[in-house]
Amino acid sequence: MAKTPDKQDRQETEPPYEPSSLHESSKSTHLPTDKVVFGVSAALVVAFIIWGVAATDSLSETASTVLGKVIEGGGWAFVLTASAFVVFALWLAFSRYGKIPLGQDEEQPEFKAISWIAMMFSAGMGIGLMFYGVGEPLSHYMTPPPGTAEAETPAALETAMSTTLFHWTLHPWAIYAVVGLAIAYGTFRKGRPQLISSAFIPLFGRKRAEGAFGRAVDILAIFATLFGSAASLGLGALQIGAGLTEGGFMNSVGTSLLVVIIVVLTIAFIASAVSGVSKGIQALSNINMVLAGVLALVVFVGGPTILILDLLPTMIGDYFANLSEMAARTAATGGDATAAWLSGWTIFYWAWWISWTPFVGMFIARISRGRTIRQFVAGVMLIPSTVSLIWFAIFGGAAIQAQRNGSDLADRAIEGQLFGLLDTLPLGAVLGVIAMLLVAIFFVSGADAASIVMGTLSQRGTIHPSRGVVVFWGAVMGAIAAIMLLVGDGGGDALSGIQNITIIMALPFMLVMVLMCVALVKDLRHDPLIRRDIRAIEAIEAAVDFGRENYGDDFFMPVKPVDDADQVGREVPNGNGNSNGTKPEAAEKAAKAES
Numbered sequence: 001m002a003k004t005p006d007k008q009d010r011q012e013t014e015p016p017y018e019p020s021s022l023h024e025s026s027k028s029t030h031l032p033t034d035k036v037v038f039g040v041s042a043a044l045v046v047a048f049i050i051w052g053v054a055a056t057d058s059l060s061e062t063a064s065t066v067l068g069k070v071i072e073g074g075g076w077a078f079v080l081t082a083s084a085f086v087v088f089a090l091w092l093a094f095s096r097y098g099k100i101p102l103g104q105d106e107e108q109p110e111f112k113a114i115s116w117i118a119m120m121f122s123a124g125m126g127i128g129l130m131f132y133g134v135g136e137p138l139s140h141y142m143t144p145p146p147g148t149a150e151a152e153t154p155a156a157l158e159t160a161m162s163t164t165l166f167h168w169t170l171h172p173w174a175i176y177a178v179v180g181l182a183i184a185y186g187t188f189r190k191g192r193p194q195l196i197s198s199a200f201i202p203l204f205g206r207k208r209a210e211g212a213f214g215r216a217v218d219i220l221a222i223f224a225t226l227f228g229s230a231a232s233l234g235l236g237a238l239q240i241g242a243g244l245t246e247g248g249f250m251n252s253v254g255t256s257l258l259v260v261i262i263v264v265l266t267i268a269f270i271a272s273a274v275s276g277v278s279k280g281i282q283a284l285s286n287i288n289m290v291l292a293g294v295l296a297l298v299v300f301v302g303g304p305t306i307l308i309l310d311l312l313p314t315m316i317g318d319y320f321a322n323l324s325e326m327a328a329r330t331a332a333t334g335g336d337a338t339a340a341w342l343s344g345w346t347i348f349y350w351a352w353w354i355s356w357t358p359f360v361g362m363f364i365a366r367i368s369r370g371r372t373i374r375q376f377v378a379g380v381m382l383i384p385s386t387v388s389l390i391w392f393a394i395f396g397g398a399a400i401q402a403q404r405n406g407s408d409l410a411d412r413a414i415e416g417q418l419f420g421l422l423d424t425l426p427l428g429a430v431l432g433v434i435a436m437l438l439v440a441i442f443f444v445s446g447a448d449a450a451s452i453v454m455g456t457l458s459q460r461g462t463i464h465p466s467r468g469v470v471v472f473w474g475a476v477m478g479a480i481a482a483i484m485l486l487v488g489d490g491g492g493d494a495l496s497g498i499q500n501i502t503i504i505m506a507l508p509f510m511l512v513m514v515l516m517c518v519a520l521v522k523d524l525r526h527d528p529l530i531r532r533d534i535r536a537i538e539a540i541e542a543a544v545d546f547g548r549e550n551y552g553d554d555f556f557m558p559v560k561p562v563d564d565a566d567q568v569g570r571e572v573p574n575g576n577g578n579s580n581g582t583k584p585e586a587a588e589k590a591a592k593a594e595s
Contacts, residue, residue: 031462036215038458041222052483063500071343078350083327086174089377097524098374102184109370118289120364127236127442134421135414136164137396142410146337162318164392166326169385172353177380179361182516188369193461196221202522218457221358224505228355229450233481236443237261238415243436246419259482266478269447274467291438296394302425303398311393351506362453
């Protein structure tokens, strides 16, 4: 009786995972701290803090000068690569690589879909949506992009909403997806450390990726994460302060109170971070989803409901109708006015998202184990984009309608515009408290995820960094946010300064991301699933060629076990006597003629 090759026989013909002990790094609870990465990063951070305190004007002037050169000379690169990342991510999802799992072949997702989405969304854009949910659509309505529409007109409304979607949907999440995929694939599929540098093993080899080049990449990733997260913490603190003022809890909010807010929330997110992803961040993210849903529902029902419903299809249509124009807009199309607008919005956003990719990309990689590449791209790009669409339709539409009705929302500082909108609704004071609580939880959930990521980068890619390292980075992050507020006396100058630095950090990391795309494709081409598919296609083609050469068109190809399991993996000669990569006996039996 013919012997059917068992699973072990089949696996021996397939390319092995690397290393042979798959997921070795993920099984280790803690790995030693990389003294070079941690030491250099910590020293540079301390030097920056000293510079900011001792020579504030020098820091501000230097950052502004470098930022101007980056935007002037590299603005085109941000515009081009951001769209390229969207195309790349979608191509991966729809290509044959989309079925590759981010883990072993039969591995199931680690987190349920709702928790996965909640954690991903909270880490990626939580405070940003709260801060800009009202402010950006209203700003574009009052001052549309140059050459697009006249202010405060129906055309300006369409332009405002489509431009906002452009900045907050497919492009930013594609940027996150590129880094997240490279890290998740390398960590959970190939068994490599969860480090940015590990993504370059296919290009430069393990020795270089783990050497000086790799450490430099990981240090850069820590800095980008640290300053990008600190800027978002500053935004959150300013908005909470504005909520206290708008709600009548304080007559005014000074720098000292903002620092106290940061200190309290820093203690909270450090406590959450040391509890681990599965406990702290997951619980906070789920609470976020509920509170955000309640706030959005109240504004939807109490605000201009029909206008909001009308906006949903209009925004989608305008977004895709204007996508090519928005994606191609550079200083060449509109002179100085367009250049100034781009530097304040599109180029700033693309650089801002790129500066967040080490943090958000590594975090969504950490929570995406077991999902396929297609599921990953669909979840990371489409679901948050849909939520952003609904969020901006509700808050942006309500704000613009309130402005049309005579409200003075546009005259307020951007951090106070959300609370000004809530004041126009019933129970505005209660809604303001909910909004402040939501900002605080977004603050905590985003910051503790960032501190865990920096701990991972500092400890050779360990999935569970030690508490001491996590606490250190969390405290430093809060300290930088507080110092920048002190430097700017609680105003926008401090945040502008730290945002300038994150944009500067984004330029070299943009180049890193381009190389990551190349390395990822090289990795995927040699994935076991892809190589098995290639061998299967070659086997079928060889069997068909064999049948035609020997039997014409009068043959069929049954699937049967070989007589000897040792035949598995052998090659069959084609009609010219050359090897074509198929089993000889199997091909001959599969191509028997039928009388």
